[in-house]
Structures are given as structure tokens and as C-alpha cells.
Amino acid sequence: MTKPFDMDLFLAGVLTGSHATRQRHLRQAKIIQAEITERWQRDTPWAWQRKHLDWFLKNHLEQRGDYTRYYYVLTVRLIARRLGASWVFGL
Template sequence: MTKAFDMELFLSAVLTGSHATRHRHLRQARFIQSEIAKRWQRSTPWAWQRKHLVWFLEHFLTGRSEATQYYYLLTVQLLARRLERPWVFKR
């Protein structure tokens, strides 16, 4: 039996800000994780490549408001920082 990936534990090292901000980042990171897992069967961020996050930003968020896209971009940047990857995402 495998244990579910704990996104809160994964991001705890880089999460800062108010309680509401941390909660939003966690909620969005879990959503990103579930969508990438559905599309590419990669359940943990350690298995992700830059293309997975770019796909999420470019294709999954199409039609969403600018504010929503911006907040997801912040979460993606936080994930990249936690993975210690030099990935740059433009919006």
C-alpha cells in the first residue's frame, strides 16, 4: 500500500505569508498535482518536468481570468523553487 503524497509537507519549506495565502497555494498545488497526474500519470512533483507545468499554465488555464492565471503562476513558481529548479515561467 502506498502512502498519498503530502503536498503540505512538500511546500512547507517555501510557504510564507498569511494563513489565507498559504491555504490558497496548497489548494492550487493540489489541483495542479491532480491534473498533471490525470494527464501524465506523474503523481509527485519530483517526477514533473517543466513541460508539465507549462501545459497546465497554457492549456488548462485557458479561458480563466487574468487574476486566476496570475495566482496559479505564483503557485507554479513556488513549486519550482521547492524543486530547486531554475525554471522560468512567463505569462
Template sequence: MSKPFDMELFLAGVLTGSRATRQRHLRQAKLIQAEISERWQRETPWAWQRKHVVWLLEHRLNTCSEATRYYYLLTVRLLARRLEKSWKFNY
């Protein structure tokens, strides 16, 4: 049996800012992971493709406020930086 994926450890190298900001990014990253895992059975960010994240931003967060979508976009950018991907999003 494998250990559950530790998002906090995964993002440790790229998380900066105040404690509240780091906690928000972690909380949102865990929710992003849960949504993508449920929809596509991709358990870790290493298995994600850009289309998975675009789906989340366009379809899962479409009923959220603009401010909420912006904060999720910031978290997605952190995830992309950690994955060393050159993903660009126009949101």
C-alpha cells in the same frame, strides 16, 4: 500500498505569508498535482518536467481570468523553488 503524496509537507519549507495565502497555494498546488497526474500519470512533483507545468498554464488555465492565471503562476513558482529548478515562465 504507499501513502498518498502530502503536498502540505512538500511545500512547508517555502510557504510564507498569511494563513489565507498559504491555504490558497496549497489548494492550487493540489489541483496542479491532480491535473498533471491525470494527464501524464506523474504522481509527485519530483517526477514533473517543465513541459507538464507549461501545459497546465497554457491549456488547462486558458479559460480562466488573468488574475487566476497569475495566482497559479505564483504557486508554480513556489513549486519550482521547492524543487530547486530554474524554470522560468513568461506569463
């Protein structure tokens, strides 16, 4: 049996800011992980491709407000930075 992926540990090196900001990024990253896992059965960010994060931003957030989308884009950028990818995500 494998241990569940620890998103807190994964993002620990790139999280900055206040406690509330770090908690928001962690909460949103776990939501992103759950949605991608459900859709593509890819449990860890190491298995993700840019298309998975694009899909999340376009489809999962289409009914959300501008501020919500903005904060999720910031979280996605942190994930991409942690992966060492040069992916660019915009609003």
C-alpha cells in the same frame, strides 16, 4: 500500498505569507497535482518536468481570468523553487 503524496509537507519550506495565502497556494498546488497526475500519471512533483507545468498553465487555465492565471503562476513558481529548478514561468 503507498501513501498519497503530501503536498502540504512538500511546500512547507517555501510557503510564506498569511494563512489565507498559504491555503490558496496549497489548494492550487493540489489542483495542479491532480491535473498532471490525470494527464501523465506522474504523482509527485519530483517526477514532473517543466513541460508538465507549462502544459497546466497553457491548457488548463486558458479559459480563466488574468488574476486566476497570475495566482497559479505564483504557485507554480513556488513548486519550481521547492524543486530547486531554475525554471522561469511568466504570464
